[in-house]
Amino acid sequence: MTTESPDRTEPHGIESHGIEPHDVGRSDAAPHPAVAATTPTDFGIDYAPALESTSILSIDEEYGLFIDGAFVEPLDGGSFSTVSPATAEPIATISEGSAADVDRAVAAARRAYTKVWGPMAGRDRAKYLYRIARQLQERAREFAVLETLDGGKPIKESRDVDVPLAAAHFFYYAGWADKLEYAFPGRSAAPRGVVGQIIPWNFPLLMAAWKLAPALATGNTVVLKPAETTPLTALLLARLLQDVDLPEGVVNIVTGAGATGAALVEHGDVDKLAFTGSTGVGKQIQTSAEARRVPLTLELGGKAAHIVFDDAAADQAVEGVINGIYFNQGHVCCAGSRLLVQESIAGDFVERLKRRLATVRVGDPLDKNTDLGAINSAEQLARIENLVDAGVAEGAELYQPSCPLPERGYWFRPTIFTNVQQSHRIARDEIFGPVLSVLTFRTPEEAVAKANNTPYGLSAGVWTEKGSKILWMADRLDAGVVWANTYNQFDPASPFGGYKESGFGREGGLHGLTPYVTLTSRRGS
Amino acid sequence: MGERLGVQKTYKLFIGGGFERSESGRTFAVMGRDGRLAANAAKASRKDLRDAVRAARAAQPGWADRTAYNRGQILYRVAEVLDGRRSQFTDELRRSGTNGRAASREVDHTIDLWLWYAGWCDKFHHIAGTVNPVAGPYFNFTIPEPTGVVGIVGPGKRGLSAMVARLAPALVAGNAAVVLAAESASLAAVSLGEVLATSDIPSGVVNILTGDRYELFPSMVGHRDVDAVDVTGAPEDLDPAVFAEAASNVKRIVRGDGTDQSPYSIFDFCEMKTVWHPVGR
Numbered sequence: 001m002t003t004e005s006p007d008r009t010e011p012h013g014i015e016s017h018g019i020e021p022h023d024v025g026r027s028d029a030a031p032h033p034a035v036a037a038t039t040p041t042d043f044g045i046d047y048a049p050a051l052e053s054t055s056i057l058s059i060d061e062e063y064g065l066f067i068d069g070a071f072v073e074p075l076d077g078g079s080f081s082t083v084s085p086a087t088a089e090p091i092a093t094i095s096e097g098s099a100a101d102v103d104r105a106v107a108a109a110r111r112a113y114t115k116v117w118g119p120m121a122g123r124d125r126a127k128y129l130y131r132i133a134r135q136l137q138e139r140a141r142e143f144a145v146l147e148t149l150d151g152g153k154p155i156k157e158s159r160d161v162d163v164p165l166a167a168a169h170f171f172y173y174a175g176w177a178d179k180l181e182y183a184f185p186g187r188s189a190a191p192r193g194v195v196g197q198i199i200p201w202n203f204p205l206l207m208a209a210w211k212l213a214p215a216l217a218t219g220n221t222v223v224l225k226p227a228e229t230t231p232l233t234a235l236l237l238a239r240l241l242q243d244v245d246l247p248e249g250v251v252n253i254v255t256g257a258g259a260t261g262a263a264l265v266e267h268g269d270v271d272k273l274a275f276t277g278s279t280g281v282g283k284q285i286q287t288s289a290e291a292r293r294v295p296l297t298l299e300l301g302g303k304a305a306h307i308v309f310d311d312a313a314a315d316q317a318v319e320g321v322i323n324g325i326y327f328n329q330g331h332v333c334c335a336g337s338r339l340l341v342q343e344s345i346a347g348d349f350v351e352r353l354k355r356r357l358a359t360v361r362v363g364d365p366l367d368k369n370t371d372l373g374a375i376n377s378a379e380q381l382a383r384i385e386n387l388v389d390a391g392v393a394e395g396a397e398l399y400q401p402s403c404p405l406p407e408r409g410y411w412f413r414p415t416i417f418t419n420v421q422q423s424h425r426i427a428r429d430e431i432f433g434p435v436l437s438v439l440t441f442r443t444p445e446e447a448v449a450k451a452n453n454t455p456y457g458l459s460a461g462v463w464t465e466k467g468s469k470i471l472w473m474a475d476r477l478d479a480g481v482v483w484a485n486t487y488n489q490f491d492p493a494s495p496f497g498g499y500k501e502s503g504f505g506r507e508g509g510l511h512g513l514t515p516y517v518t519l520t521s522r523r524g525s
Numbered sequence: 526m527g528e529r530l531g532v533q534k535t536y537k538l539f540i541g542g543g544f545e546r547s548e549s550g551r552t553f554a555v556m557g558r559d560g561r562l563a564a565n566a567a568k569a570s571r572k573d574l575r576d577a578v579r580a581a582r583a584a585q586p587g588w589a590d591r592t593a594y595n596r597g598q599i600l601y602r603v604a605e606v607l608d609g610r611r612s613q614f615t616d617e618l619r620r621s622g623t624n625g626r627a628a629s630r631e632v633d634h635t636i637d638l639w640l641w642y643a644g645w646c647d648k649f650h651h652i653a654g655t656v657n658p659v660a661g662p663y664f665n666f667t668i669p670e671p672t673g674v675v676g677i678v679g680p681g682k683r684g685l686s687a688m689v690a691r692l693a694p695a696l697v698a699g700n701a702a703v704v705l706a707a708e709s710a711s712l713a714a715v716s717l718g719e720v721l722a723t724s725d726i727p728s729g730v731v732n733i734l735t736g737d738r739y740e741l742f743p744s745m746v747g748h749r750d751v752d753a754v755d756v757t758g759a760p761e762d763l764d765p766a767v768f769a770e771a772a773s774n775v776k777r778i779v780r781g782d783g784t785d786q787s788p789y790s791i792f793d794f795c796e797m798k799t800v801w802h803p804v805g806r
Contacts, residue, residue: 168660185652185788186788187789279775282772282775283772283773283775284772286768286771286772286775287765287768287769287771287772290768290771290772290778291763291765291767291768298775300775455774470802474798474800479798480796480797480798480799481798481799481800481801482798482799482800482801483801484800484801484802485802485803486663486801486802486803489659489661489663489801491657491659491660491661491665493657493658493659493660493665494657494659494665494667494799494801495655495657495667495797495799496799497797499796499798500752500774500775501774501775502775503775504775504777504796506797509655509657509667509799510655511655511667511797519782519789521784
């Protein structure tokens, strides 16, 4: 990215939804005052704007709650706005579900479980899930554009990652629905009943798919609570569920904030809870659920170590590290936020990262060239800024490229901290933003010790060309997912979930079925 | 000659491979069915629990690093040694209140449990793990790993065999354990420590505390260096505050499913690790 990038001022067609066009005029606001260096390389290359049209969207001014197959008004009439983080403009008015609304939704899910979905043959559940997968594929662009508008992530990510993976999850678990007798040797699997699921704002549709697909495949019905800053794709999914004639009440979507989620967690007629979000909230949910013996799975925060050895393929490792931390603005629980680079190559490797950072394009998420989109909310931006300030105050050395940022909306430059100590907050706290902390190590043993020196344990990355070292490291890293010579790969067939305070339970693959079934002994086994 | 006068045993705690009295100096009386004193047993304190957790943490990585074959042989050895001491264990169960035939049945079942679980050490990965057909050029597999340090509350009913039904699967997976033995099985639990100590189980991998397990339970649940707690033997009416303590480090709360021979009990004490690597030239 050069500092002379042309203004990208073309509006992109969301006026039809009653929203002002994005103000994409770019400011040259200075990077963080503590920036230690300016962009080291100017390739003199730039891209013409390539805005994805929003004409495919049809967004309502107001959305109700999706309960028992229909959109209904919230009982106490509460509402809030969902905002496009790229402009800070409201997009639509969303219903705020109360405890009474949650109660209605759970009752609808209970009826659907007892009368329709529980008794239904697995073969037929499979067909519904296949329908959902196919419709998601057919309407993929619409979902991708809406996801990007509502959440601020680059269109190339929502288009190439979030939506295809969401469809793939439904397709994968569809095939399990009529094969559960082969999934658990010596045991019969029965659904748990009504499942309460709470999902985060970083991958709104994809997390809905991760949660819904295995729950529905195994015969459960669901009350889903999307994140308050990103409800729109879940509500579009509700429309899709109507279109595929999913029986009423099998999936209920109650929008709202923390109080709505708490009402779902504490509801007495929920048979299983699943939560993806912060470790702090996860601990509260665990306290509540365990005391009432409600089965629970948690997918919480992370502070992943991304380990680069001196014998790694350097250019590939640079790409992996950049992808590992800047994918989805770093709003990724498994983001490779702690780079552990072997001391002998640290200087050169950090220079390579800085050179690569110069080509990371920050800006309008709807531009197909954009690499780093908008920060999801003002609240999250403030949290990132707070932690970055703490990093500077504690003595780490900050680097940001001097790329221009749009004037409106929520933005943060891709950031690299060097001279980071393990005791620094930026090495311990989950920042959930585009901020990489660089530490060094000398031996594999030291790399393992530093990597595991965190209460989290969701993921880790290892780069080396030596196969035995990869397996040695993979064996010792306390992480539920280890990416070796790659990073941030996801697949419906691959289990995902944490060690330690990153949570428990797995999503994806055969293991992703377990949380949603009760196992009983088969006669004669 | 008159009948030989027996040598009475002092029942101690089993911590870090050694047998120690409680640091608190406390004991409690184990009474027989006839209402007479069977023995005094050590009443473990919170400090004893702390020492046991420390010993377990130190021992766990070495146990997990043993080959599955070796762990299987060691657990098989436990069954061997226990089989040779059947009459002692039967006698200890009888002296602490279990009737005659039930006691011998329970000891036999306990031996068979060790044997059954020993064989899982190098097999449960086959059914717990997977190779995952991801949609891309990657080799991707998922394997079970031990959770780490596991706290186990021994169930009160058939206290010896029920305790082993939770302890053995935790050991199969490569965990180290701190066990709060049920009061009814205190004597046999301590003697089990003697069996483990002479069966090549490394010191600290199993630690057995006797005493008031409900008194110690909150401390175990609140201990930040315990990774999972098996509450199969915990009281039904637990103070909900206990679970806030458990959540302080997102402790895994494990409950048995009522069967005492199940590979799924091994999975309860496992974490699943998934590894990706590209396929290429």
